[in-house]
Amino acid sequence: MKYHFNDIEAKWRKYWEENQTFKAENESDKPKYYVLDMFPYPSGAGLHVGHPLGYIASDIYSRYKRHKGFNVLHPMGYDSFGLPAEQYAIQTGQHPAITTETNINRYREQLDRIGFSFDWSREVRTSNPDYYKWTQWIFTELFHSWYNKDTDKAEPIESLITRFTNEGNTTVNAVCDENIVPFTAEMWNAYDEEQQQKTLLQYRLTYLAETEVNWCPALGTVLANDEIVNGVSERGGHPVVRKKMKQWSMRITAYAQRLLDGLNQIDWPQPLKDSQTNWIGRSVGAAVSFKVLPLAPSQGGGTAGYLTGKHSKISMLLDKAQEMRKSPTKAEETLWQEIRNKKLGDKFRRQQPIDTFIVDFVCLEKMLIIEIDGEIHKNQKDVDESRQLLLEVKKGYKVIRFSNDEVLNKIENVLEKIKTELNNRPSFKDKSSSPLLGRGAGGEDSEGSEMKIDVFTTRPDTIFGVSFMTLAPEHELVEKITTPEQKEAVKAYIEQTAKRSERERMADVKTISGVFTGAYAEHPFSNEPIPIWIGDYVLASYGTGAVMAVPCGDERDYAFAKHYNIPIPNIFESTSTPPLEGLGEDFAFTEKEGFKIVNSDFLNGLGYKEANEKAIEELEKIGQGTGKINYRLRDAVFSRQRYWGEPFPVYYVNGIPKTIDHEHLPIQLPEVEKYLPTEDGQPPLGRADVWAWDAAQNTVVSNELIDNNTVFPLELNTMPGWAGSSWYLFRYMDAQNDDEFASQEALDYWQNVDLYIGGSEHATGHLLYSRFWTKFLYDLGFLKVDEPFKKLINQGMILGESAFVYRLNSSQFVNPILFSRNFLEKVISEKKSFAEYQEYKKIENSLFQENKNPRGVLITGTDSQTSWNNFTPLHSNVSFVNISNELDIEAFKKWLPEYKDAHFITEDDGTFKVGREVEKMSKSKYNVVNPDDICDQYGADTLRMYEMFLGPLEQAKPWNMAGITGVHSFLKKFWKLYCDDNGLVITDSPASKDSLKTLHKTIKKVEEDIENFSFNTSVSTFMIAVNELTAQKCSSREVLEPLAVLISPYAPHIAEELWSKLGHNESISTAPFPQFDACHLVESTKEYPISFNGKMRFTLEMPLDLSKEDIEKTVMAHEKTKQYLEGRTPKKVIVVPGKIVNIVG
């Protein structure tokens, strides 16, 4: 009886289907186990051998768990919404549902051939209305929820409305939009419906927001960052601009911390966890707010202007002022300590530029200047007088003077005098009372509210190193603070950066660019003015879109300061030994240790940690900052301008979104005549004629009926690809349920996925979003678990081995000339001309005859032609290439007619060899291997085992057919243990000791391997077992029956066949896994390796119960030992009983 794998496999596939062998029950006494594969997108290309790798691994594990007595849920379905079907629809006009159906059928056929133990009764397709009904439902649940930071979970929106009605929003601690306007209960209750809804939208877990997107007008769609190359669309090369669009967003940021914390509880590969951690990007620091300094009257107030110094000279003045602040005279310092921090009731600044001067101290509010005259002033009385005149007469300041002596010796008198002056002078804070100094202590915007710039910093300890601020060009304050002088430059800069995509901006790190706005902010502690720049190295989308630039401690700030000649004050002093030279001055010092803070007032002398804490403490004291945790994670945009996706269950009443009630779902995709965006840039659903919501009848009706009274327009966007895949694991638990997304009983029983296998490319997409939705459904009480996937394994990609032929780059020949790989390599490495080779000569004549260029053939000449650059590698279809890399030339010519007259320059033996290179397996590279072909030739069991045998599951590896014969002949050998030409050869006689040892060794190893997901090694183990049992001529049922169960997860068809031949009427799939018994492995002796200085030289068999001393004696007495010692006396003899003997000396 031969091993007819094709018949056997067909027979058992049929049996499994007819008997529903792998149907999982939602009620069972057995413990549950849920094994899930990342479901595929059914593409038109079908499956290649890379796809089933993970499915085979999960199938082995599922079958193993069934043998181990588990109730196993192992489902499969399709992520069937997606771009390729839509793209195809646009090209051909064919409805994407039709192509999707065709592709799914093909996938199913291919999957079936491999013998998976899927429970197909639970199949899901994300594009089925039965399924997306619940995707829409989850969306509406998100819409009707908000995130309460106090309880740290999502809650129904009703609880928020109650809070608003009773206490307004000031006591509510929610994750919500920025720029929330505070209101009281009275105000809320007085709001009209529209105002209330608008406010609620700022709190909902899914909300409409203006989001900046990459808009391509020519394609009429939004492009993802990776669809843009050099600022133009990858497809078609059309220009792309950044544009704000109103889109749905998901407030995933509410879950940032929980998504981070949850990683500690799940068994996922570390690199995957790392990439989620990085993606969420938690950073701890402080929020600091900087006041924008007031505008000078001379600048005309209004929207722009600067303070007190003359604009044209300001940078020079500021430099100088800063220098002077650093080295105050003794008198200056004494007075400063007495008047700073509003000690006299009014705020003073020191070394402040006023017009073209720098005055010692000034109270801007009272327009009072204090000058201290040192020795030098005696010599320049005239200058001082004219300066005083100018300040007093032209600018309206009052100047009072003291001498050094007065300040140092009679400070009380001095202070008294200043106080008197302050009391005598009116406050110029009020706009109307001073025509000269239009603004108060802080800059104000046109509505009169104080302007401030909020920044986030991870280094509050470096606050005294700030020498400028940078805003993102898109920052909303830019327009308000820019001075008239700078307006042109700023405008030009913003236009220039708007043209670049965000990715481009991020990729181009080297170019430093920015513009000064003309405005200044005030340092919260020193009160020094800080110039405000804009620069595109600051991203609008991260943090607040503004940074406090500390050039001495940040590389980008340093580069920017250097480039624009902005001062780089240093606040670091090295504490390392030897001290680091030039830190903070010659380069930005970014380390967090090895320094103490200097030039930083109250932070002086502190290290990183203490300074950080102290700075936050002081910021909180003056109300200009607080400790803060910032996340890189952004809210996820949830709208797509596509057709082939889930429609939103949303209609608009006066522009306010309303969701459609659960009982009216699903809202099905409407028909459209074309799948393109509309001419006026609306998404494809804008083409639908029947796409309006009748709120009275609760049905979708024709657009003509829209009256905005009972019939309203529906949302035109669709949901993104990740919507359906974020929760599908729960649908499998109860796939047919029409009343709930899954019943409570099913959810409680199956809980979550015990083992999830799939590719690592979903790290920050699908795997993050499904964790988010799971946590959300958990918060609302639908789930008892808050993580979807307990254990996850990334299977490595199977790569293709592309085949290449090499075409000579030459326009001299009528017909192309293709070279065989080895011949070409030889020629190139030997640097000879072609003419010296027989192969070439053979066809040279014919080449000449066809050559239309009478001047001859260039390649017969010099070496310079024989370089790889002269040849273009062309992909050949790998199916024309045999195992020895020989090309079937005729097949190739037939496949590519443009090469039907090509010359093929072969090897000496007449064969034509292709070059090989490992690339991703893809249709466009003609390196796809179809699993069906392997099944035809070797059978599914061989394919399954071979895919596992290829190497560790997690590792990427090229597909290479070379080893498959070995696996196939193993199965034949395995078969022969049970059957010969006359049928079954199994006997009931007891097995030999050796055979039992082989069996139990195998049980142990295979069990360990499966538990460790080391499937490649268990295939080897089976091979060893079969080799040994064959050698032992074992035919005992006692051994071979358990062996069939052992192998059945890997090669289920052959196992079923042998199992039934052994007389069983039931499927092998639930036969108990063989029990390992250690007694069969007990040995009495051991081949001890005897090593000298750690090198094994010979082995010696000794009884295992021999004592350490006896072992040493026996070894030392051995003649080979003497031979290796060459007369030396060993220094030491290490004996590890049962392991090794090592002789040192």
Next chain:
RNA sequence: GCUCAAGUGGCGGAAUUGGUAGACGCGCUGGAUUCAAAAUCCAGUUCUUUCGGGAGUGUGGGUUCGAUUCCCACCUUGAGUACCA
């Protein structure tokens, strides 16, 4: 740049806690069977060698009686990520 992973024969890869490096398979070589081929079976196959042996797991160092395994530095390759303040 940053983060992570990985470097072992001609090839895919094995070596479980630090204890005989190269299991198992492919390929290759020789042989048996055969008219021949396929299939099957047997033997050999890390390199080197003066046939005693010597060297050897990316490179250099360290710990240890003993290192593919642990530590340090470096090199190479691959993956992810990127002005994240």
